[in-house]
Amino acid sequence: MFAKAFNTSGNTRLKGKDVKKVRLDLLKSCGIESDASFPWNLLAKAEIVKIKLAAPSRTVLFTDADSNVLAFDVHGKGDVVPSVYLLWHEPALRSHLPQLVVHSPVSHFLLRGADPMLPGVLKQSHSTDHPFLKGQLRAVYVHGNPMPFAIGDMLVDAETLATQGWKGKAMQLLHVVFDELSKLNPQSLLSRNLPEGFTDNEILPIEVASQATASEVLDINATALEEIEEKKPPSTVHVGPTEDDANDEEEGESVRSQADLDDLLERSFYQAMKVVKPSDAPMLASRFYASLVLPCRPVGTAINVKGTSYKKISTFLKDMASRGVVDVTEHDGVQTITLFRKTHPYEPHLLMFQWKAHPLDMVCVLYRDVSRHQLHRSELNVAVDLEAEATAGIFVPGKYAPEVVQLxxxxxxxxxxxxxxxxxxxxxxxxxxxxxxxxxxxxxxxxxxxxxxxxxxxxxxxxYPGKKKPQFGLDPDAFLKDAQKKWACSATIVLHGKDVEVHIQGNLGQDVVQYLGTQYKIASKLCSVEWGKGCQKPKK
Known part of the structure; x- marks a missing residue:
């Protein structure tokens, strides 16, 4: 809904009576009975500003004094919808609004403007207490995260699920976090006061987010302790293992060695080489690493370039170029891959031959295809499978070539x-x-x-069907004689190509039509009368 930037035409600060009406419309849209004692939190004392979008749009925004969007009315008819920002700060409103719970990987596509599909929705969202209703307003959650990140109108109900099953589009999104509506106040994005688990790429469950945060804190603390120990002068000498040494040994077992990190980086690189096309060159090295190498890493792993023997991606790509896998050029410190080779020299199997008759040696270089390298299930494969599951049975324009059958x-x-x-x-x-x-x-x-x-x-x-006009069984000669007797006029038969025409002299168009209806039972709608030059339609 708000994926593209919009322009505003003016703003007005609302007074007490108008603010109360906005609250009532908000409760009505959420399916909550209007109650004067509703426990408002942010809206209890907030100053609401009404902002209209530029024509031809009729959308109205309601913001606070800091330009944080609290609610919006799409059609300007009183159907006020709460924003995600308001739901974060209104726990009572959040608890009354029905939920649509999706899997965490699905949020990656929803943040980029896609609508939720039923295969990516948890079936617990459709319960006896809160069944799906068409047009019902629901907030979208990630399973394991108590904060909503989107809101929209339902497109299915119980009858639709009974007929088409658990597939198809579930909801039409009206507003999602990080869209242009959320960017109305740039200071809010700079402060990054986001709920736990919210990232630009995906909404994570609280447990996963807390584990990731804890690991980052441990890494930072460990680095700080190492720096302190380096600066601290040695005071005493310990002989034999201590409890700290045992803990360090256990932690060292869980950390990958440098050889393992090198192998992980190379495996991800060769997996990306299988995905990339030779026509994609030239490509910036940074783009190749971010969009292909990282998504092609094994599921559940992380690439730490600084922990490898290469230390930098530029050094790694130079090594791959020396092996003949890619061609790399560098200009002003920016690397560009100019050629991707699907087949490349395989250095572990360089063979040396010596002929008995000749003292010269011959080197045989074996070439290995990229697909012959050890492949694995990558993060990209998981994302593709989830997208295929979400769009199963749905026609996506431009994804597949149409199959045309001529019937x-x-x-x-x-x-x-x-x-x-x-x-x-x-x-x-x-x-x-x-x-x-x-x-x-x-x-x-x-x-x-x-x-x-x-x-x-x-x-x-x-x-040879031709273009034949119906004759209705008329005999031209008999009709000619009848016309001469009835109207005492001159009538002749004219051969017009393969057809036969009867020409009757006089202004008798309507009379002929009436005669055909009474004598030959031919309806007047099957006869057409055209008046030539100099002929006028008779007055009735």
Whole structure:
């Protein structure tokens, strides 16, 4: 809804009566009975400013004095929707609003504007206490995180789930954290006062987020202790192992060695080489590492470049270039990969041969394909699987090439086998089979020249339908004599190509139509009267 930047046309500070109306509309939109004693927290004393978006949009925003968006009205008709910022600071409103709980990896796509799909939603969200209702306002949560990160309208209900199953689009998002609505106050983004587990890339459960934070704190504390110990002069000497040494040994076992980190980086690099295309070159080295190497690391691992023997990505890429896997150029300290080689020299198997007749040595260089390297299940594979599960059974424009099937429907002249094929769409092979069956059944093959077919009336009409006008069984000569007797006029028969026309002299257009209706039972809607130059329609 607010994925793109918008312009505002003006703002107005609301008074007490208008503020009360905004609160009532907010409770009504959330399905909460209006109560004067509702325990408001932020809205109890906040100064609300009404901001209108520039035309042709009718959206209205309600912010506080610091430009933090509290609520918004999409159509400007009183359907006030709370923002994620307001839900964070209003626990009572958050507890009354129904929830839509999704898996943590799904939030990666929702933060980029995608709508929640039912395969990525926990089935506990649809319960007997809070069943799905079309148009119902719900807040979106990540399983294991108590704070919402989006809000939207439901698109399914119990009947829809019963008919189509647990697939398809579940909700239309109206507002998600980090969108343009959240960026209305730039100071709030600078302060980064976000709930626990909220990152720019994904919303994490509290347990995972706390573990990640704890590990970062431990690393920082360990680094600080090492610096203090280096600066501290040695005072005493300990002989034999102590409790601290035992703890250090246990921690060292959990930390990867430098050789393991080198192997992890190389495996991720070769996995990325399988994904990248030669046409993607030239590509910046930083982009290649961030968008391909990191996502291609094994699931549950982290690449620590400083812990490897290379220390820098630039050094690692230079080593790969010396092996012949890629070509790297450097300009002003910026590396660019100019060539990706799917097959490259395999240095562990350089073979030396010495001929008996010649003292010269011959070197045989073996080339190895990228796919022959040890592959693994990477973070990119997990993201692709989750996206495929979320979009299962749904047409995504531009993802796959359309499969076009050319079908034919029999016309009135080619309906050879009765009424069962009138409305059927047939393949070209089916039409050919029907035609061959009709020819064989009616014996239309030429007896002396089997490569030719004798046309009967049906095949003749099908091949040469022409543009025939209905004649209604009229005899031109008989109609000519009747016209001369009835209107005492001059009438002649004119051959017009393959057709026959009866020309009657006089302003008798309506009289002829009326006569055809009474004498030959031809409805007037089947007759057309045109007035030529100098002829006027008679007045009634």
């Amino acid at each position: 034919y429907r029999l016309t009135q002249q080619t309906q050879l086998l009765g009424s069962d094929t009138k409305a059927a769409a047939l393949h070209l092979a089916d039409v050919r089979a029907l035609l061959n069956e009709y020819i064989a059944t009616n014996g239309l093959v030429h007896p002396r020249e089997p490569q030719y077919v004798q046309l009967d009336m049906i095949l003749t009409d099908a091949l």
